[in-house]
Amino acid sequence: MTPADTNLEAKSGTDVAHSERSVSSPAQDELPDADAQAGVQDIEATTVAWTKTVLTIAYVMLWIIYFVETMLNGVTGALTPYVTSAFALHSLTPTVSILSSVIGGVTNLTLAKILDVFGRPQGYLFCVCLAVVGLIMMAACNGVEAYAAAMVFHTVGNNGIQYTISVFVADTSSLRNRGLMQAIVNSASLITCWLAGPVSEGFLNGPGWRWCFGMFTILVPVVTLPLFGLLMNNYMKARRLGLVPKRDSNRTALQSTLYYCRQFDAIGLLLVSAGVALFLLPFNLYTMQARGWNSPLVISMLVVGIVLMISFVVWEKFFAPITFIPYSLLLDRTVFGACLLSAALFLSFTLWNSYFGSFLQVSKGLSVEHASYVSQSYTVIGVLCAVSVGYLIHRTGKFKPAALYVGIPLSILGVGLMIHFRHADRNIGYIVMCHIFIAIASGIVIICDEIAILAAASHEYVAVCIAVLGIFSNIGGAIGYTVAAAIWQDVIPKKLMAYLPAEDLPNLLLIYADLTTQLSYPMGSPTRLAIQRAYGDAMLRLLAAATAAWVLGAVGVLMWRNINVIGIKQTKGHVW
Missing domain, CATH: 1.20.1250.20 (MFS general substrate transporter like domains)
Known part of the structure; x- marks a missing residue:
């Protein structure tokens, strides 16, 4: 028996409840990977500590969250033309979605490192906060510019929630069952694909589009925060069991900054995020330039984007301390x-x-x-x-x-x-x-x-x-x-x-x-x-x-x- 097992066994006999004693002596290969980043270790410790019953509850929560999020996606798409029309700028309907769609795709790279370095619950809560802030701004906007800014917050947060759900499914399913579990969670869209239109039409014919966004401002945190509470509760249970490695760093503020830059591979993250964003934007913005694809702005963005993506590969190959x-x-x-x-x-x-x-x-x-x-x-x-x-x-x-x-x-x-x-x-x-x-x-x-x-x-x-x-x-x-x-x-x-x-x-x-x-x-x-x-x-x-x-x-x-x-x-x- 390893020292870790002995420590866990002693701990379970004193201050750990009966439900925890069933996982107090996990096999050595069930302990969190010592070489993984902190967020990965934490979710591995959490899955060791919880029970199948808790896991089932978590998946029910995931289905409900996905139900609300996919319905929100459909409603936002249906209402955006009416929002721009309310400010007499219907022709800008596609424009308000361009920047948010590109940023929403690229920021998942940053979110991936937040989930790995700080933890799944922390990254998930961050996305929920961004989504709610975006919805509040959308409900209160007084112009197309404000709505476009709100869409950035909303898209990053909403896409981030759905992305985190995909990561959570990967964390809590064997590779053999992963496709099936991901499909079951996504099955909520079988219902929501028919609901977005009637919900949008009901608000447009009734209280108005602002009240629709206001409703989701309340609904999103109501359905998403219970999962955060469940994850944190079981993470604390894993800590009580001694499954989470101690991380007393005693670092100064400067040392902590440098440490997290290294853990995040900040240079690599900056190179790939900026490169992909600059590469994607011209495909959406070239129509707004008088010379189209011959515009110096479009050409320079494409060239710089490609150079940055190549630089990312070189950095990961030769220079990154943590890739x-x-x-x-x-x-x-x-x-x-x-x-x-x-x-x-x-x-x-x-x-x-x-x-x-x-x-x-x-x-x-x-x-x-x-x-x-x-x-x-x-x-x-x-x-x-x-x-x-x-x-x-x-x-x-x-x-x-x-x-x-x-x-x-x-x-x-x-x-x-x-x-x-x-x-x-x-x-x-x-x-x-x-x-x-x-x-x-x-x-x-x-x-x-x-x-x-x-x-x-x-x-x-x-x-x-x-x-x-x-x-x-x-x-x-x-x-x-x-x-x-x-x-x-x-x-x-x-x-x-x-x-x-x-x-x-x-x-x-x-x-x-x-x-x-x-x-x-x-x-x-x-x-x-x-x-x-x-x-x-x-x-x-x-x-x-x-x-x-x-x-x-x-x-x-x-x-x-x-x-x-x-x-x-x-x-x-x-x-x-």
């Missing part, structure tokens, strides 16, 4: 392949989906309500398939075959077939069929992708790996939106000029720019048929590019090692 992510992990083919797949997934999705809602209404004649049902089916089917593939991984231990032989081919089939069925005279049922194929593939790919990157890393790097995967998603999405907009702006005006009846040519710019004007022409009329032909030509190019993007995804999956997750032990204590 943000080990250089060997950066070059691991499974990790790199997972990142490529994540970028390809979001690149393809944003290419075909950017104008999909408008396409359903203009070319297929669907109402806004029916078009939204088709779009929401992507979420519903994707979540159901994620649960199924999570269970399959639990049973077989294999994740690569599902992605390689089902996910990738089904994605290519779904997007490719949509090219054939995009024409206005084809039955809408074929488009729905293609959409279902893509949704099934998405549910499979998302779960397998996260399992792949986590299977290649130790528990110490779980938070960082999930954050890096999110960064590649943002990069793929930013490129996809940019390419989609460029294709649309190039094809639609030219094709309208070629197809519109001569009497409608004077209205070309209005028809191109206004969805309501496009829908005002009856189905079957010469002008509507001309608009539908233009849409078909644009969708051909968008769908072709989206199909080609899956070549990158297939390469990413082929790079994975065929790992069997059964028997791989990353987590400690009572986990699923």
Whole structure:
């Protein structure tokens, strides 16, 4: 018996309750990793100290939190056009989300280090505070500028809460069960995807959008803080059991600053965060520059961003005393392949989906309500398939075959077939069929992708790996939106000029720019048929590019090692 075991046994006999004595003598391999950072040690000690009952309660809390957070995401998206319209600046609707989306993606890198260095509960509470501050500012804003600033706080906090939930699931589930548990937690979106619209409409027709944000200002802390209390209570239990290493540093303020800069890999974090932010911003801001991509500002941001990301790799390889992510992990083919797949997934999705809602209404004649049902089916089917593939991984231990032989081919089939069925005279049922194929593939790919990157890393790097995967998603999405907009702006005006009846040519710019004007022409009329032909030509190019993007995804999956997750032990204590 080790000295640690002896100390724990003696402690349990005196000042530890009966419920704690059951974990008072954990096996040596269940003790926290002495080489891990403090936050990782603390969560490992917590999972050793708590019981399966507490773990079950925690997962119920996670589901409720995810329910509220995903509903809030949908409501915010629905209300933003009305907020900008309230200040007579509806044209700035996309602009207010640009900076917040980029910052929200990049800050998860910083949050990953907060979770690892200070602890999961501390980082989680920090995100809750930011989210609530953002909601208060959104409810009280008196201009678009104030709303845009509030969106930054809200997005960083809200995204951070959901990111921390993903890390918590990774902390409290075995690699074999991780995909299934992540899918079950995400299943809340099966309900919330249908609620955001009615909730938004109810407040807009009633007390107003400010009261909606005010309601979430109360609701978010009410549903999120109990999980913080649960984690802290069990962390204190782990301390009483002696599972948490003593950390009496006796450092001065300056020494503490230098110590945490070293623990955070502050230089590496600054390089990668600034690099990714400067790389992503031009994809969103180039339209605001008179010279577009030829603008000196856009070019300089791209160049500096790429240089900083290369500098980050060099720093991690040669100079970092404590690496943000080990250089060997950066070059691991499974990790790199997972990142490529994540970028390809979001690149393809944003290419075909950017104008999909408008396409359903203009070319297929669907109402806004029916078009939204088709779009929401992507979420519903994707979540159901994620649960199924999570269970399959639990049973077989294999994740690569599902992605390689089902996910990738089904994605290519779904997007490719949509090219054939995009024409206005084809039955809408074929488009729905293609959409279902893509949704099934998405549910499979998302779960397998996260399992792949986590299977290649130790528990110490779980938070960082999930954050890096999110960064590649943002990069793929930013490129996809940019390419989609460029294709649309190039094809639609030219094709309208070629197809519109001569009497409608004077209205070309209005028809191109206004969805309501496009829908005002009856189905079957010469002008509507001309608009539908233009849409078909644009969708051909968008769908072709989206199909080609899956070549990158297939390469990413082929790079994975065929790992069997059964028997791989990353987590400690009572986990699923």
